[in-house]
Amino acid sequence: MNAPLRRAGVVVMVLFGLLFANLNWVQAYKADEYRTSPYNARVQVDQYNRPRGVIEVSGKALAENQATDGELKYLRTYPFKSQFAHVIGYKPVNLGSTGIEQAEDEFLAGTSDRLFADRFRDMFTGEETAGGNVVLSLSLPAQDAAIKGLANNPVGSTRGAAVAVDPKTGAIQALVSMPSFDPNPLASHDTEEAQAAYNRLKDDKEGPLRNRALSEVLPPGSTFKVIDSAAALESGYKPETSIPAGSSYLPPTSGTPIRNSSPGICPETQVTLIEALTESCNTGFARLAVELGSDKIKEKAKAFGFEDTDLKVGNLDGGGINVAASRTGDMQNPDGGEDQAALAQSGIGQNNVRMTPLEGAMIAATVANGGERMRPYLVQQLLGPDRRTIGTASPKKINNPITGPVASDLQQMMVSVVERGTGRRAQIDGFTVGGKTGTAQDGDDERDHGWFIGFVLKNGEPISAVCVLLERAGVSGGSSAAAEIGGQIMQAVIRGEATDAQSRRPAGWPLPPRRAHRQRWHGRCLARHRRGARPYRRGEEPAPGPAGGARLRRALPRRSPHDGDNQPSGRRRRV
Amino acid sequence: MTAPAVPAPTPATTGEMPRVRESSGRRNAELALLIFVMLLVLAYSATVEATALDTITGDFWVPVALVAGVFLGLHVVIRFLAPYADPAIVPAVALLNGLGVAFLRRIDLAFADANERADLPIFSGVGGRQLAWTLIAVVLAAGLLIIVRDHRAVSRYAYTLGLVGIILVMIPAVLPSQFSEINGAKLWIRVGGFQIQPGEFAKLALVSFFAYYLVRKREVLSLASRRFLGIDFPRGRDLGPVVAVWLLSLMVLVFEKDLGTALLYFGMFVVILYVATERVSWLIIGLLLFFGGAVLAYVLGASVGGPFANFYQRAEIWMDPFAKPYDDGYQMVQSLLGLGTGGLFGAGPGGGQPNKIPLVVSDFVFAGLGEEIGLFGLSALLVVYLLIAERGLRAGLAVRDSFGKLVAGGLAFTLGLQVFVIVGGVTGLIPLTGQTTPFLSAGGSSLMANWLIIAMLLRISDAAGRPVTGAPGGRAGAAGGGPRHSCMVPRRR
Structure with missing residues (x-):
């Protein structure tokens, strides 16, 4: 009987060998996959065991942590409440995160490869590696001006957006979507409370969770005429070139005539291009679009960033908040030929043309920057847990949609709009401001969308470019209200840069003593x-120790x- | 580990002295190993508290001291009543049992309120109950060693034990579900808040019965045969008992909805049959029958459902646990994620979150441990289990009577198979079936039954190690003193 007993022993060994092999498969080969699996709640709890990195602007924390007594040791708080909600987003326990909190999650959580050195060191010191800190490019005064301007608009608009970028670098200076929301309840550790708060926001008819600056597209109206002008200038037109206009234009194949917004605008049969833009002459630009043809318009719009489905705004090294693609839309008949009626309408930013406020700001920025379109970004700097600089944004050019001479012609035309035309309310004393207003009909609602895109120059150097959108901005006056807000934002950028220049502390320099x-x-x-000891009482100084x-x-x-x-x-x- | 499990045959002429020295050497080795493993458990408990509580409470050593005390008591009993028993078995089991108690206490800590953690009463929660059960189970094991002085005496009650075993297996199947079903498996007797798993105790009884039955029938089963495809197959009528047991285990599968227990009983029987008859054909028949039955159950589960649905569901989960990660596959997914999170070295005792795994105190205790002690720790635990099983089989090899060989072989193999079934289940190697992990899982039935099995193995290994002539009362026969056969012929009692 001993031979079979020995064999039974061998069978047991083989069975245990199988167990051992399978354990290696699960705990070694598949370990990383399981550890980072979305179904794995452990990692998440682990994340809350160490302080998440701070998101900050000019030394002010926009997202920070508060120690708690619960299972999750740190509560994420947003001291500015709704002011930066659409930029930083939120990091909830049970819901998906958004914004920079999502885009820079690995870095903030301390698991990014960029923090490898810190983790390696902490393996020996036994400390939990804290998350890295993210410094945003925003300008606090500009953001503040944008929020106030949108909220106090005189035309009764409850929804809207504003974006300001630095034309030279692409750094976002302000990014606001109205209405906004307070992300704090969403980050609550009481997941039911967080879910209830989320549901309330989601069911809100005004859509506070939607990022109107980046992910919503609307007809751009007359602001699109800047694209028409760019296409025309590239095709040999000059600002002084006369184009056909008139009080009404009936495109060859359509039954509805295009008119100007008031009878006083370009009733002449011929106006110069610069005059047409200054007055926002619909008939002139509709005719111009038909004259140039849809290919040229579409091509120019594309060069300015329309149809780009991959744009993200966040970190220039990759990752960011998704930006919806702006579209020129269909301008063709079913037989493939050009639908001139659609083209004429598209030429004045109607029909199927759709644009995000970010795209509007980028058009203005490109014109201001001599035709160089810079990649927009929000993350200015990444700092390690010890505030050592780990990365600084190095601006990247995307392309040159227009040449330098065309850009300066276009600048001249847009400055004329603000100095003499529809954008007068964006003027800033002592600075050269250019821009273009837009009033877009959308659906049957008689309240149009008011747009303004513009830029500010000092001695020919661009400082800021903005886009302001007021949705359903009353029956009239929406675009000039937008222009006024745009001017206020740009003024705030100038103000912010002035104080900043006095007090800029280069990154990596030691912290001030306090x-x-x-x-x-x-x-x-x-x-x-x-x-686990009790917290220090007031006045109880910890003994200075090594x-x-x-x-x-x-x-x-x-x-x-x-x-x-x-x-x-x-x-x-x-x- | 220090003393050889099978000592060189002591010549009949050897006097008292060397034998005494030898047995006391084994016992001293056992004591040393026991103290060593208890220190390991103590270190584990301290680490758990240091990690989970950030401080070590003043009485963290009390549970460890209690189990160590009762293990030492068992050691004393063995020293007097089974001095030649294998010295590695008790320390190995003590390590598992001690770790089990400490780990369950660690789970209690995880579920306790933050401010109550520091002063959790010693006998509270799952860990405290397990501690109490350990004390009872070890006393039971000592009792078995005291009462059963010769394992062959058990064979006198073989038929009674067989009947008792079958009844124990059948009770939950015939009881209404509300008295017997937990988590889809009808394996329990539940009265009020109290529940026992009779099947655990049935193993020992059934193994004794099979061993006795086969010692008597082995000639018939191994000689009369027909040859087919080069393999000797038994006559049809001799298939009776194996078919009967196969039906019994299929009934377990169908009525108690538990593949693991069915596999366990059936594997146990086939292996004892194979060892008794030395005929490979039995293994082949057994494997074919079992896998045929399992495939049939799967197909029936897919088409008919009813009593087979449970098995079908478990097989589906096994094939892709992540298909329904939040309902059907939840347990398996959490188990795999826990193991994966542990990785090679684990999160450290007290550093993981084993409470995220459902049923972590019973079925999934191995996965819960794996998150904290990692691949290395689990491999060590597997080696300890393997050591116990192989030492048990060794006792079977060395003991001189057929009944002892079959009982030791059957029990040791069953223990190994049970570890395979449950550990394979929670690590996704085979479909998960609700078995307890011997000595680690929370549960008095399992603990007591497995300690009784260990006592039986100790008793047999004592008989195996006992010198031939010096044994009092003519124990283990073979008075001739001639060269011993490695394979003994069965003897009439």
Whole structure:
């Protein structure tokens, strides 16, 4: 009986060998897949065990953490509530995250490859690797002006959007969608509460969750005439070239005539191109579009970024918030020939032409930047947990939709719009402002959308380009209200740059003493919290120990430009 | 590990002294190993508290000390009543049992309120119950060693035990579901808040019965045969018992809806049959019957449903656990994710979130442990299980009587097979069936039954290690003192 017993022993060994092999498969080969599986709630709880990185602008935290006593140790809070909701988005426990919180999730959570060195070091020190910090390119005054301008619009619009970009770099200076929402309830650790808050927002008829600046497209109206003008200038037209106009134009194949918005606009049979843009002459641009043909218009629009389905705005190294594609739409008959009626309507930004406010801002920015279209971005800088600079945005050009001379002609035409034409309310004292208004009919609603795209130059150098959209902006006056808001935003950018220039602290320089102290203090409090001890009472100073010192030393670069003690004191803004 | 499990045959002329020294050497090795594994469990408990609570409570050692105390008591009993028993078995089981108690206490910590964690009473929660059950189970095992001084005495009650075993298996099947069904498997007797799993105890009884039956019938089963395809097949009428057991296990499958238990009983019987008759044909017939039955159950489950639906569902989950990750496949998915998250080294004792896995205290205890001790820790646990099974089989090899060989071989193999069925289930190797993980899973029935099995193995290994002549009361026969056969012929009692 011993031979079969031995064989039974071999069978047991084989069975255990199978178990062992399978365990290797599950715990070694598939381990990464399982660890990062979306069904794996462990990783998520693990994420909340360490402080997530801060999203900040000019030293102000837009998204930060608050220590809790619950299973999830840190609560994500948004101190500015609704002001940056469509940029930073939110990071909920149970729902999908959005915005920069989503686009830079790995970096903020501390799991990004860019933070490998920190994780490696913390493996030895035994500390939890905190998340990296994301510095955005936004300008606080500009964002503030955009929010206030949209909210206080005189035409009763409840929905809208505003975008401001730096034409030279593509850095987003302001990005607002109205109405906005408070992301704090969505990040609640009480998942039912978060879900209820989300459902309330989702069911809101005004659609506060929708990002109207990036992901909604609407007919651009007359702002599209800038594209027509660009196509015309590239085809040899000059600002002074006369084009046919008139009080009414009936395209060859259509029954509905195109008219101007008031009888006083270009009733002459011929007007110059610059005059047509300044007055926003519908008949002139409809005829011009038919004259140029749909191919040229479409091609120019595409060069300016229409039809781009892959654009993301976020980090220039990849990742960001998806931007909806702007479209020129169909301008053809079923037989393949050109539908001139549709083309004429498209030429004045109606028919099937659709544009995002970001695209509007980028058109203005390209014109202001001498024809160079820069890739828009939001993430200015990535900082490690110890605030060491890990990456800084290096602006990228996308293309040159127009040549330099065409761009300066177009600048001249758009400046004329603001100085003498429909965009007068965007003027800024001491600066050259150009722009184009737009009033777009959309559906049967008699309230049109009001648009303004524009830019501001100082001594020929572009400072900012904006696009403002007021949805359903009353029966009239929507576009000039938009122009006024656009002017206010650009003014705020100028104001912000002026204060910034005085107080800019280059990245990577040591923290001002008070902030370093605060960080050290916070670190000790955290360490104490982890030990489970009661928090410090007011006035109870932790004993200065080697640990605190070491932490401070690590938080600061060893050598810094300030070591020489030669910087102008008192000028640095505390950030 | 230090003492050889099968000692060189002691010549009949050897005096008392060397034998005593040898047996005490084995016991000392056992004691040393026992102390070592208890220190391991102590270290594990301390690590759990340090990680999960950020502090080590003053009485973290109490549960470990309690189990260590009762294991030491068992050691003393063995020292006096089974001095030649294998010294590796008890420490190996003690390691698993101690880790089980500590791990279940760790699960209690995870479910406890944050402010109650530090002072969780010792006998509270699943871990506390397991601790109490451990104390009872080890006392039971010692009791078996005290009462049964010669394993062959058990064979006197073989038919009674066989009847008891079948009744134990059948009770849950005939009971109404509300008294017997938990998580889709009817394996229980539930009265009030109390529940036992009679099938666990049936294993020992059935193995004893099979062993006795086969010792008597092995000539018939192994000699009369027809040859087909180069393999000797038994006569049709001799197939009776194996077919009967096959039907019994199929009934378990159908009425108790549990493939694992069916596989266990059937595997147990086929292996004992094979060891008794040394005929490969039995293995082939057994495997064909089992897999045929399983495939049939799957097909019937897909087409007819009814009693087979449960098995069909489990097979579907096994084939793709991620197909329905939030309902049917939830347990399996969470188990795999836990194991994967643990990776090679694990999150460390107390550092993972094993409470995310459903049923982590019973069926999925291996996955829960795996998240924290990683591939390396689980491999070590597998080696410990393998050690117990192989040591049991070794006792079967060394013991001189056929009944002992079959009982030891059957019990050890069944233990190994049970580990395979449940660990294979929770790691996705085979369809998951609700078995307990011996000595780790929460549950008094399983713990007591498995400790009884261990006591039986100890008793047989003691008989195997006992020198031939010195045994009091003519134990283990073979008084001739001549060269011992490695394979003993069956003897009449």
